[in-house]
Amino acid sequence: MxxxxxxxxxxxxxxxxxxxxxxHQIFKLQLHGENGAISCVIDVQEETVILFTIFPVNxxxxxxxxxxxxxxxxxxxxxxxxxxxxxxxxxxxxxLSWHFDDTVPVSDAVIExxxxxxxxxxxxxxxxxxxxxxxxxxxxxxxxxxxxxSRSSLN
Numbered sequence: 642m643x644x645x646x647x648x649x650x651x652x653x654x655x656x657x658x659x660x661x662x663x664x665h666q667i668f669k670l671q672l673h674g675e676n677g678a679i680s681c682v683i684d685v686q687e688e689t690v691i692l693f694t695i696f697p698v699n700x701x702x703x704x705x706x707x708x709x710x711x712x713x714x715x716x717x718x719x720x721x722x723x724x725x726x727x728x729x730x731x732x733x734x735x736x737l738s739w740h741f742d743d744t745v746p747v748s749d750a751v752i753e754x755x756x757x758x759x760x761x762x763x764x765x766x767x768x769x770x771x772x773x774x775x776x777x778x779x780x781x782x783x784x785x786x787x788x789x790x791s792r793s794s795l796n
Contacts, residue, residue, distance in 0.1 A: 642741050643685045649752045674764030677771075681760065691738040692755055694763040698774055699731035707773050708733065711780035715766060721758055724766070733770055735763045 643666045650657055650668065657670040668683040677697060684691040700708040705728055712724040712733070722737035737759045741747060769783040778786075 642690060642743075642747060645747045645749075646683060646685060646690070646752055649749050652749070672760045672764075674760060674767070676764050676767035679760070679763050679767070681756070683756070688742055689738055689740055690755070691736065692759045693725075693734045693736040694759055696733040696763070696767065696770055698771065700726065700733060700770075700774055701731060704774055705731055707780055708770070711769060711773050711783055714780055714784050715769070719762070722762060735759060735766075737762075 646668065647659075650670070655670055657668045660667045660669070664687075666685040668681075668685075670681050670683075672679050672681050672694065679697065680695040682691075682693050682695065684693075705726065708731070709726050709728075712726050716723045722735055724733065724735050726733055737755060739755060766787060769780075769787040772778045772783040772786065773780060
């Protein structure tokens with residue numbers, strides 16, 4: 642899987658950093674969407690790929706309960722992946738993972754669909770996450786604003 646993802650990223654000309662931690666191969670890259678830039682991490686483990694995006698601003702301590710409510714409301718409607726909030730430091734990220742084994746070859750389409758799903762879902766909700774961080778809007782209102790404007794596209 643590692644080689645397939647590396648080949649896919651190289652074929653698209655995407656810049657990334659590669660590291661290894663505890664036997665995992667980890668790709669780090671930046672994705673730029675309509676609503677902002679987000680960090681993307683692709684963690685290739687033994688039989689699992691964990692793909693997650695990290696939002697550019699952590700939730701301040703006083704906003705974490707509102708952020709948790711927003712994330713719960715978003716997650717309830719999602720069919721694929723989930724948002725996470727680290728209550729210790731306020732980091733917000735979107736996580737999408739899939740299982741694989743080496744008996745079935747993985748196509749570029751599978752890799753692309755997973756990366757793009759993670760990126761598009763993340764980009765769609767950047768405005769709501771930022772509104773919670775930087776205003777006194779309620780999670781319900783922040784989500785309603787995003788659902789009214791869900792025209793996300795990434796380059």
